[in-house]
Amino acid sequence: MQGPLLDFLRAARSAGLRISPAESIDAVRAVEVVGFTERERLRDTLSLVLAKTVEEKRQFEECFDRFFRRDSFRTEGPVGPGAAPSAPSVSLPGEAAGGGGGGALARMLLEGDQPGLATAMEQAAAEAGLSNIALFTQVNLFTRRILERMGLQELEREIAQLGDAPAATRLRQGRDWLREQVKDFVRQHLQLFAEGENERYREQRLQQTRLTTISRRDQDRMRILVRAMARRLATQYGRNRKRDRRGQLDTRRTLRRNMGWGGTPFLTVWKQQRIEKPKLVVLCDVSGSVAALAQFLLLFLYSLKEALSGLRAFAFAGELIEVSEILEREPVEKAIPQIMDRIGFGSSNYGNSLADFERGWMQILDSRTTVIILGDGRGNRTDPRVDILKRMADRSKQIIWLNPEYRTIWGTGDSDMLRYAPHCRITAVCNTLKHLERVISDLLRDGG
Amino acid sequence: MSAAFHELLHSIEATERGLEGVGYIASRPIATAVYLAHHLRKPILVEGPAGVGKTELAKAVSAWLGIPLVRMQCYEGLDESKALYEWKYGKQLLYTQILKDKLGTALGEEPGLEAALARLHGFGDLFFSEHFLEPRPLLRALREPRGAVLLVDEVDKADQEFEAFLLEILSDYQVTIPEIGTVQAVVPPIVLLTSNSMRDLGDALKRRCLHLHIGLPDAKLEGRIVATRVPGIEAGLRRQLVSFVQQLRELDLKKLPSVSETIDWARVLVLLHAHALDADLVRNTLNVLLKFESDIETAEPQLAAMLQKARREAEPVG
Numbered sequence: 001m002q003g004p005l006l007d008f009l010r011a012a013r014s015a016g017l018r019i020s021p022a023e024s025i026d027a028v029r030a031v032e033v034v035g036f037t038e039r040e041r042l043r044d045t046l047s048l049v050l051a052k053t054v055e056e057k058r059q060f061e062e063c064f065d066r067f068f069r070r071d072s073f074r075t076e077g078p079v080g081p082g083a084a085p086s087a088p089s090v091s092l093p094g095e096a097a098g099g100g101g102g103g104a105l106a107r108m109l110l111e112g113d114q115p116g117l118a119t120a121m122e123q124a125a126a127e128a129g130l131s132n133i134a135l136f137t138q139v140n141l142f143t144r145r146i147l148e149r150m151g152l153q154e155l156e157r158e159i160a161q162l163g164d165a166p167a168a169t170r171l172r173q174g175r176d177w178l179r180e181q182v183k184d185f186v187r188q189h190l191q192l193f194a195e196g197e198n199e200r201y202r203e204q205r206l207q208q209t210r211l212t213t214i215s216r217r218d219q220d221r222m223r224i225l226v227r228a229m230a231r232r233l234a235t236q237y238g239r240n241r242k243r244d245r246r247g248q249l250d251t252r253r254t255l256r257r258n259m260g261w262g263g264t265p266f267l268t269v270w271k272q273q274r275i276e277k278p279k280l281v282v283l284c285d286v287s288g289s290v291a292a293l294a295q296f297l298l299l300f301l302y303s304l305k306e307a308l309s310g311l312r313a314f315a316f317a318g319e320l321i322e323v324s325e326i327l328e329r330e331p332v333e334k335a336i337p338q339i340m341d342r343i344g345f346g347s348s349n350y351g352n353s354l355a356d357f358e359r360g361w362m363q364i365l366d367s368r369t370t371v372i373i374l375g376d377g378r379g380n381r382t383d384p385r386v387d388i389l390k391r392m393a394d395r396s397k398q399i400i401w402l403n404p405e406y407r408t409i410w411g412t413g414d415s416d417m418l419r420y421a422p423h424c425r426i427t428a429v430c431n432t433l434k435h436l437e438r439v440i441s442d443l444l445r446d447g448g
Numbered sequence: 449m450s451a452a453f454h455e456l457l458h459s460i461e462a463t464e465r466g467l468e469g470v471g472y473i474a475s476r477p478i479a480t481a482v483y484l485a486h487h488l489r490k491p492i493l494v495e496g497p498a499g500v501g502k503t504e505l506a507k508a509v510s511a512w513l514g515i516p517l518v519r520m521q522c523y524e525g526l527d528e529s530k531a532l533y534e535w536k537y538g539k540q541l542l543y544t545q546i547l548k549d550k551l552g553t554a555l556g557e558e559p560g561l562e563a564a565l566a567r568l569h570g571f572g573d574l575f576f577s578e579h580f581l582e583p584r585p586l587l588r589a590l591r592e593p594r595g596a597v598l599l600v601d602e603v604d605k606a607d608q609e610f611e612a613f614l615l616e617i618l619s620d621y622q623v624t625i626p627e628i629g630t631v632q633a634v635v636p637p638i639v640l641l642t643s644n645s646m647r648d649l650g651d652a653l654k655r656r657c658l659h660l661h662i663g664l665p666d667a668k669l670e671g672r673i674v675a676t677r678v679p680g681i682e683a684g685l686r687r688q689l690v691s692f693v694q695q696l697r698e699l700d701l702k703k704l705p706s707v708s709e710t711i712d713w714a715r716v717l718v719l720l721h722a723h724a725l726d727a728d729l730v731r732n733t734l735n736v737l738l739k740f741e742s743d744i745e746t747a748e749p750q751l752a753a754m755l756q757k758a759r760r761e762a763e764p765v766g
Binding site: 018020022023026029030033034040041044045047048049051052053054057259260262 | 460476477480481483484487488490493495535537540541651654655657658659660661
């Protein structure tokens, strides 16, 4: 009875659940204990063993239902049970030909033997290796293989032999119906077993695509990706961390540690330094070109909250406003359009925006704050007010400037990037998800 | 002793009934988890919001099987000297002082230093033996002769290193003490770990456990829970109360009332000799259910409507 279970495990993996070999073994053992007889019980059991977060439980249940529903054959169709009474009156082609020709498929079709057909299909599918299906272009191939194994050729021959007899028409209808059924069946399998593969490939590609050029269709998927990435970083850095300060002895803990040797310090314990969670102030340019990127940066940071000790967000184009509150109240995908409505899409004026910041919020910067500025540094030939950025750098711990443009074009045209750069501790090109992840994880590791 | 458990735990239904017998109404997944934990010898990791009965489950299992509950509360900075064992340093020091004189007589006749040393070796490792070992919860649970229920509470609050340290116990039911050797469980304990999802636990830990998520119960289950936990309550009032709490959970609140709050509220109402919910009563006792001022403010304007619905739903059917 392990076959179906192993198939299910494969389907579950493809649906995005991470199942280790050890967990597969557990699943098999658990099923041995509870048995296959009751679907609800099987579901509870496998859910306990395989799905390890709430999110995974949901995925698991979806996959479980899809998997165990698939084997029910659609009952409507030309060869329904209603066709059965008339079946005996039609002489079967196998008998008509007078030979012991198989004709099993034809008989099942004429008699409307649903369970028999379903079993034959499952068997043929297993022989054809259907669970290895990976691409949608293989649907027709597998459909043909399964039909052949079920005895399609023989059926065709019988139809040809019968000529114009009523049974031939019925068999022809039955054949077409069967083909559709098998095709559906193959498609379901494709969904069950191959979805994961395509998904993985797509995600890999998306991580390296420029964020400004991502199509609307992919945006949802990107958000999921960003959240997953942020969650990974948050688990890693979400806790208070300490680092040994070599050279300073922690007397109290050393004494305690060495009690076993009557207080003679065999083992030394060093004082530790807490690595603080970064306190961030983010200034995002939301004018035309940079807006898409700003959305992902904000989404990233807001998904990371537990790894940060404080986060204030500001958006600017022509002028600057604080957007922390909107972002806290609404999910990012709704908040961004609201922010855009208020100030977005104007031409950016960096000098003016920096002046706004100095006037209203300069006092929130202290020696523990990291300022992240996201923008292309193109102020449309307005005064860049580098002096304000310098004062911000003096007050804060560091300034990190993320620029979506490649380094080679910094400083060309109306770009003031090279004038801002000396006051930033880090300037980085940032226009894909990969870049974003690298910058943020560096920040978290060193405690901002 | 394990055989006796087998008898008690012979099926999922029996588990469900057994837990009910000690006042814990288990949903089907919970009963399945306990059943599997015993038969597969695997720990259960229980997650869910505060107050849904995660800790209570461990108590119920221990009461039902009649074995001791060993509880270990986790916190930041917990290490093996507090979780597993510690040497009784004071006692060791004291004994060295007392035995100093004896040492003279014991070794007195030996002619040379080497002979004295050889003789000393003959006594074995006096000071690092069982006599001077102070067992902490984990070791205690392993050494219980009849088995135990080991509850590792709020494991997400402990450090990541501690999580790694738990792995040996969770997979093999044994621990290694450098000075003595490996201690194997007499009877493998039933292990429950609880977590409030303060942080994600490591994959290695999750892989070794059955993962049980206890959510907020539906009306029917909650009704049964209140009936068992607060036997003094009238059926009509109970239905009103459960319906009211269920409605409250649909509001946009900071902290949703969980089962423990429902039970507390039921007890309060019984103490106040209430027979039915009315607006004043609810308003005065709402702080039992809602723990934030802002939540109470959110709920206040809708009390009347919710009460009416609760009364309607509590009408006996038929």
